Amino acid sequence: MGTVAIFGAGVMGETLLSGLLRAGRPTDSLLITERRPERAAELTERYGVRVTDNVAAATAAQTLVLVVKPQDMGALLTEIAPYVEPDDLVVTLAAGITTAFVESRLPEGRSVVRVMPNTPALVDQGMAAVSAGTHCPPEHVAEAQGLLAAVGKVLEVPEGLQDAVTAISGSGPAYIFYVVEAMIEAGVVLGMPRATASELVVQTLVGAATMIRETGQHPTVLREQVTSPGGPPRPPCASWTTTRCGRRSSARWRPRPPAAASSPVADAAEGPPEHRPEDTSTSPTHRPLAGTPDEPRPGLAPPLRVERVTDATWADYRAVRQAALIDTPRAFWTTYAQSARRSDEEWRAMVAGGPALWLARDGERPVGTVGLWRADDQPAGEAHLIGMWVSGGERGSGVAEALVAALVEHARGEGVRRLTLDVARENLRARRFYARAGFVPTGQTGAMPWDPSCVELRMALDLG
DSSP states (O other): OOOEEEEOOSHHHHHHHHHHHHTTOOGGGEEEEOSOHHHHHHHHHHHOOEEEOHHHHHHHOSEEEEOSOHHHHHHHHHHHGGGOOTTOEEEEOOTTOOHHHHHTTSOTTOEEEEEEOOGGGGGTOEEEEEEEOTTOOHHHHHHHHHHHHTTEEEEEOOGGGHHHHIIIIISHHHHHHHHHHHHHHHHHHTTOOHHHHHHHHHHHHHHHHHHHHHHOOOHHHHHHHHSOTTSSOOOGGGGEEEEETTEEEETTOOOOOOOOSSOSOSOOOSSOGGGSOOOOOOOSSOOOOTTOOOOOOTTOOSOEEEEEOOGGGHHHHHHHHHHHHHHOGGGGOSTTGGGGGSOHHHHHHHHTTSOEEEEEEETTEEEEEEEEEOOTTSOTTEEEEEEEEEOGGGTTTTHHHHHHHHHHHHHHHTTOOEEEEEEETTOHHHHHHHHHTTOEEEEEEEEETTEEEEEEEEEEEEOO
16 A cells, blocks of 8 residues: 555545545555645644645655646646656546546656545545546556545546536535525425424435435335325426426426417406405416517416405415425515515515505416515605515416516506516526516615625616
């Protein structure tokens, strides 16, 4: 067992060093390079290994593990190339750096292995893929696999698959963390303490991953066990079973007939739902906003209708709002996102006499909501769009366009000359949607009342 030198004492470099020590490698067989004296002293104190410079490490080691940023790889190879011996092994962990790139900067015939690790290596649960270079013998591949096995699992793949590996397992933890983050935020929005939501979500993730590994069943089978008929309500993803034009689509999808030329809002009576008689009148099929293609979209059955919310349809309104918050809570950081924590009575009291609310339906199924608010301090002729919530499975399917069209028509009928809205600055998808609908930034910004770190941007649409 020769000396291993780790070039780069960042997160992954230190992770590999600590993993090798836990796996039983003696400290005198390991070197690590670091330019900052204080960081070098920290590593020596923590692990008892020798910290040195690049040239000394390349001279002393038989296995050189390059754990630097891709943009620094060329300069490092130029510095150490004269000291890499014919029998040495060079292992690169830099994303996107090919074995050909490394080989071209080393003396002819040097052995190179490319590795794509991931961050769960920090807890010895990493997933790494290794690929041999042109001049790499099997024993060097096995040696590279042994190094990475100290911090997780290792697979050998053809180098042509390394970019795919980077997308799937290299970047994969970020996708999982994003889902976990969204689920925890959903729990918080629905009234759970953050610690409770975190424990529920994390254990659910661990349990689901363990089921996949230990049962050997296909994920589709496991998912269908959760969404089986007669079980709990199916999540939005459960009905998306086939693929069409590169998107997940519903097996029951069928083209929508041409849009009717009549008004998108049949029920435009004055007053909030509490002050109006119960009715279920609905609009004809919606007309899209100007410039919005009225093409068939997956997941919607004709006709898509927009109706005013009444006492009779209040439960449907709440169902859409809660489903939308569960799907992707970050997309609903509006001034009404906190309403999920309120009781039905509290929410009704808050909006009584205020906004006019609409509900979009796919057949009989509620799929989206929006409201129009006229605050006491708003200028005359101005109103505010609030509460645009669309169930996650229906986003991109024309629901939001139909709701905005209904709102714009009602606002014009009420004499509104300027329609405003506030959108979280980080919510780029929503900002792009409203820009396509004709809203433009006003230059005004503000902080959300319950989260000052989240900046809202104001956008406006002049109705003439």
